[in-house]
Amino acid sequence: MAFLLQRAGYRPVAHADQADVIIVNTCGFIADARRESLETLQSLAANLREDQRLIAAGCWAQRDPERLMAWVPELDGVLGTRSWVAMPELLAQIKARRQRLVFTETRTMALPESVGAPGYAISGRSAFLKIADGCSRRCAFCAIPLIKGDMVSRPIEAIVKDAQRLRDKRVLEFNLIAQDSTTYGRDLGYTNGLAELLERLVAVLPESSWLRILYMFPGQITPRLIEVMATYPQVLPYVDLPLQHAHPDVLRRMNRPSDMQELRRTLAELRARLPHLCLRTTLIAGFPGETEAEFQTLLDFVQEQRFDRLGVFTYSHEEGTLAARYEDDVPEAVKEARFDALMTLQQGISLERNREQVGRVLPVLLEGTDENLTVGRSYRDAPEIDGLVLIQRRVAKVDRMALVKITQALEYDLIGELVDETEEVAPSST
Ligand code: SF4
Structure with a gap:
């Protein structure tokens, strides 16, 4: 626009x-x-x-x-x-x-390239690059398909052209976005569209670029995708996989994949192939019919999987969705209590995961500085969602990558020191 x-x-x-x-x-x-x-x-x-x-x-x-x-x-x-x-x-x-x-009527020219517009938004040295819009899934609680319609993928060539423009504007971080990025390209006839797209993107981006994939879908992380993620230094070992729940019965009511064994296998494979993987998920507390036992299964799963990042929503009925036909029978106070229980559990896990970073030297995208503080993000921090890396002093120049030694961990953020203030580095992610 x-x-x-x-x-x-x-x-x-x-x-x-x-x-x-x-x-x-x-x-x-x-x-x-x-x-x-x-x-x-x-x-x-x-x-x-x-x-x-x-x-x-x-x-x-x-x-x-x-x-x-x-x-x-x-x-x-x-x-x-x-x-x-x-x-x-x-x-x-x-x-x-x-x-x-x-x-509000649907225009035929929904994709940016149809009107000669780019499909990205830049903030500093970071950009969100749209790869598809809409969603062809029908998760019971979600209104997005009603709002946006089925998934329409942008052609690979258009995305690559945008990435080249961004590279020429000295963008360092490319956040690929879609409602369901792992299904990218299915409407265009690709079976492994995201893996193919990543391979085309890494071919035009410097090795020091960060390619971050947002919003994956369980059951859609293919061996080929994991292979591509493990092969190219540009593709960050960051997986944002909204799971919504961990009890098979709740997942079935949500109209989502419910094979927890397969999910555990995929998570294990990701961890084995991507050292220092940062794993993010999102959950819903208080979905219609969620029993104490089902919620306990979710808590146990969070404890077992030790996600690096976790977001929780309390359930709310969305007009026109399948779940809106169920009775919204979990009382608000119970939803809030379950939200608190998940967040409290995760706070401890998040602190532990952050403590595991102490001593590591991480490439950090420096984004702002004032008298006593500089803020940046490592590969573990998606913009506007995750935490920050804090350096307790002013630096001469921001909007660049720098190597930072992590010295201290907080629940959500890390504290570190610049390894070399003078040098502009071309880091990989780990
Ligand atoms: S939750 Fe995500 S995958 Fe499911 S319908 Fe909504 S946008 Fe699509």
């Missing part, structure tokens, strides 16, 4: 109060995300000037435009995820007609 708006003559400004048009990219995934989107819209609406236009875009805008218009009467327009390419057209029409408009 930013690309299309700049092409139409708009330019970005630093603060909302300087803008002629304010666009809020809403999230409609779960109740907490909608609350945050609504609060943002309402606080912007409260301070809106007569000459400013306020637009809601994104997933929630796609899912529930009428409710958004009703709850935020100051909105001038709503633009869904399936119509994002129409943002300049929406603004032109609002200006010309001075009336509120809603665009």
Whole structure:
């Protein structure tokens, strides 16, 4: 959207109060995300000037435009995820007609290359690179397929071209994103699409680049994918595998793979082939019908697997999903107690896993510095999700890789010292 708006003559400004048009990219995934989107819209609406236009875009805008218009009467327009390419057209029409408009119909030009736009967003030396959009799975609790539709993969050539552009802009970290990255390319006829894509990407990226795969799906991590991850230094030994639960009956009710033996085999294989693997997962507490015994199985599994990173959501009914037909029968207080139990267990594990890093020398992407503190991330830290590496002093230059010796571990972050302040290094991940 930013690309299309700049092409139409708009330019970005630093603060909302300087803008002629304010666009809020809403999230409609779960109740907490909608609350945050609504609060943002309402606080912007409260301070809106007569000459400013306020637009809601994104997933929630796609899912529930009428409710958004009703709850935020100051909105001038709503633009869904399936119509994002129409943002300049929406603004032109609002200006010309001075009336509120809603665009949510599916446009044929859903992928960025169809309008000559890049499929990435850059922040410093890090970029998110979209490889596919939408999801063809039907997990019982998830509204994403209702919002975004089935998976549509971007052609490999388009992704490689984007990666080359990013490389030329001196981007160092490439975070590949899709709702289900391990199924990348199936709609294009690939059987091992992600592995193939990675091989094409490593061919154009320097060895020191970081390629991080986000959002894998259980049962889809193939031997070929593990082989590619183990072979190329660019592909980080970082696996983000949202599992949601560990009891086969709950997983079946969730309409997700429930073969825990196969999952354990895959995790063991990943650990064997990728030394110093960083493993992240996400879980749901309080799914309909979750018994004490089923929850205990989940706790035991977390204890057994000792994930490096773990996120937990409490279950909330999402309109239109399969699970919304079940009775939401786990009381809120029980959901909260289970959330707390998982987080408390994980805090101890996370601290232990971090302590295992003490003494290691890790390449760190330095991202910010002030008087007494520099912050960066190692291969174990996905941007905006995981922890940080903290260096307790100012450094001369950021937005670069540096080698850092880890000296101390906190629950979520690490503390370290620069190995050599003067040298710009070309590190591998381990
Ligand atoms: S794979 Fe992820 S995005 Fe797709 S339906 Fe399941 S939870 Fe939703």
